[in-house]
Amino acid sequence: MALSARNRLAGTVKSLDTEGLMAEVVVETDEGTEVTSIITGNSADRLGLEEGAAVNAVVKATDVMIENE
Amino acid sequence: MALSARNRLAGTVKSLDTEGLMAEVVVETDEGTEVTSIITGNSADRLGLEEGAAVNAVVKATDVMIENE
Amino acid sequence: MALSARNRLAGTVKSLDTEGLMAEVVVETDEGTEVTSIITGNSADRLGLEEGAAVNAVVKATDVMIENE
């Protein structure tokens, strides 16, 4: 399976915080940076997410902005 | 100025391809990964983007998905 | 691999129109409805998309709005 989303950052789940309908997932990428995601709690359950799990943070290119120094 | 978007990946412009209204910017992050962004050509001009320029790739947490292995 | 995006509509590529950096993909779902996607031309090439190919249209739940009659 290949997905059109251009960005896939490999890492592990550093923290998972589920409250109400939503879940905040902080991914520590293999390079040591952090990426924060908001998904639904149902998705977090479906994916069986837990701290330390190997995951990818996935982002569609049209959702990435550029900021210059 | 601080922005609510949770994700800011520092790097440099690896490539900038502007065609029609849109621009595809590939950022090589300081950690060596690549992040691809689609912005408008007008924004690329306004930011004065060029290869090698120091930039951040910025993403709102609600736009980040999680994929498990 | 499982993705947190909650919506996956199976179908085939009805039309693929690539111009400049972008590609417009119309998916005819297995149920006969149409879903239109804008992705980058590079993604369309990477996925080897062509008319008739079996694909899924994938949407994150936070990107779905509700309209009532």
Place this chain on the structure above:
Amino acid sequence: MALSARNRLAGTVKSLDTEGLMAEVVVETDEGTEVTSIITGNSADRLGLEEGAAVNAVVKATDVMIENE
């Protein structure tokens, strides 16, 4: 009124779950597929959503990704 968003899937509210600020709406489309939406609880109230109500799931084309088999 016409909206630029290209995707409108007609159906009925299969389930509505409101917790905190957010609401998770599952739409059963007329073709029998399910589409899940995350909107604000305020929007769910404003639209008077309830199970069985006739609604459309609406998605902008730039928010639709493509996944190939």
Place this chain on the structure above:
Amino acid sequence: MALSARNRLAGTVKSLDTEGLMAEVVVETDEGTEVTSIITGNSADRLGLEEGAAVNAVVKATDVMIENE
């Protein structure tokens, strides 16, 4: 018809630039500010957009970021 998207800014089309698959629409709001939208050229045609036309710029609340001074 009511849409769950929380933000609707009334105004008129100040400029419409269609190139390739995409269209850049600048809306001058009734209050005199400018809002820029990127939609597909097909949507611009379908809506019959032209300079001076009365329109709303519509944004889902999850797509709005906050920046402090």
Place this chain on the structure above:
Amino acid sequence: MALSARNRLAGTVKSLDTEGLMAEVVVETDEGTEVTSIITGNSADRLGLEEGAAVNAVVKATDVMIENE
């Protein structure tokens, strides 16, 4: 610092409602219109948001839809 997002509406925080992981921020723009944003509670804390604070509502152009009368 300049951000590629094309839309920046200046105003003040009219209301801030934080529940669970999310925060709903209503901005009254300098022109008197309202813009509603959903961000994470962590971002609202990080930005030190409070009623009356001077802020900008920021939106990427690809996230703006057009609706005609």
